[in-house]
Amino acid sequence: MIEIKDLHKSYRTGATSLHVLKGINFSVQEGELVSIMGSSGSGKSTLLNILGMLDEADEGSYTLDGVPIKNLNERIAAKYRNKFLGFIFQSFNLINYKSALDNVALPLYYQGVSRNERMEKSYAYLEKVGLADWAKHLPNELSGGQKQRVAIARALASDPKVLLADEPTGALDTKTSYEVMDLIQGINDEGKTILIVTHEDDIAHMTKRIVNLKDGIILDDSRVQQVRAIENV
Structure with missing residues (x-):
């Protein structure tokens, strides 16, 4: 599903260059639930941006569902993001x-889906995340956990190949975090490929594999015994 080989990324800061990713080799199979961990400056956000086609590597290759992701103009990148990826922030x-x-x-609008079909599908996904009764509510009328559930429903609406979640529980209290992770685990159980960037060890252990980054390299990539979030709610 995802294949990254010898990925390098540097950023210019004035007269100096900061080498952020230093030869990353990384693959994800269809249906995996993977967490990416690392302290600030480890390169995890840069890696996520490249996976999300929001940035491009200087060297190396990135293949997503058999499609090489390289030298994309913004129009093609946006098309591929809408086709392949769902984002949770x-x-x-x-x-x-x-x-x-x-x-x-919203993602269905950009896919050219008719309004009636958009509304029907969107309501079904809100129902899936337990928020059908809140369909007409504005975000400021929702709790943090409800907002994240709406965001997950939006990410799922276009039926992406991969969900990319950037600290999806970072703004939530512990109980709500575990409820959101229970939902994410359920979506993964149905076969969806999901990558989560997190700095929280308990959240990482609710995935099936933990990739640890430090100073732009992968220190460790291990399959773990998954902790079911529902047991902690």
Whole structure:
């Protein structure tokens, strides 16, 4: 599903160059639930941005579902993001003046899906995350956990190949975090490939594999005994 080989990325800062990723080799099979951990400056956000086609590596290769991701202009990158990827963010990134239903429908709008079909699919995904009764509510009428559930429904709406979650529990209390992870585990159980960037060890152990980054290299990549989130709710 994802194949990264000898990935390098540097950023210019004035007269100096900061080498952030230093030869990353990394693959993810369809249906995996993987966490990427690392302290600030480890390169995990840069890696996620490259996986999300928001940035491009200087050297190495990135293949997603058999498609080489390289030298994409913004139009093609946006097309591939909409086709292949769903994003879940720490800050939810919901549009404040749109209802939960309209927020979920947004990726389908960009796919050219008709309004009636968008609304039908979006309502079904809100139902899936337990928020059908909140479909007409605006984000400021929702709790943090509800907002993240809307964001997850939006990420799922376009039926992406991979979900990329950037600190999806970072803005939530412990109980709500575990409820969100229970939902994510359930989506993975259905076969969806999911990558989670997190700095929280308990959240990482709710995945099936932990990749540890430090100073731009992978220190450790291990399969772990998954802790079911529902046992901690």
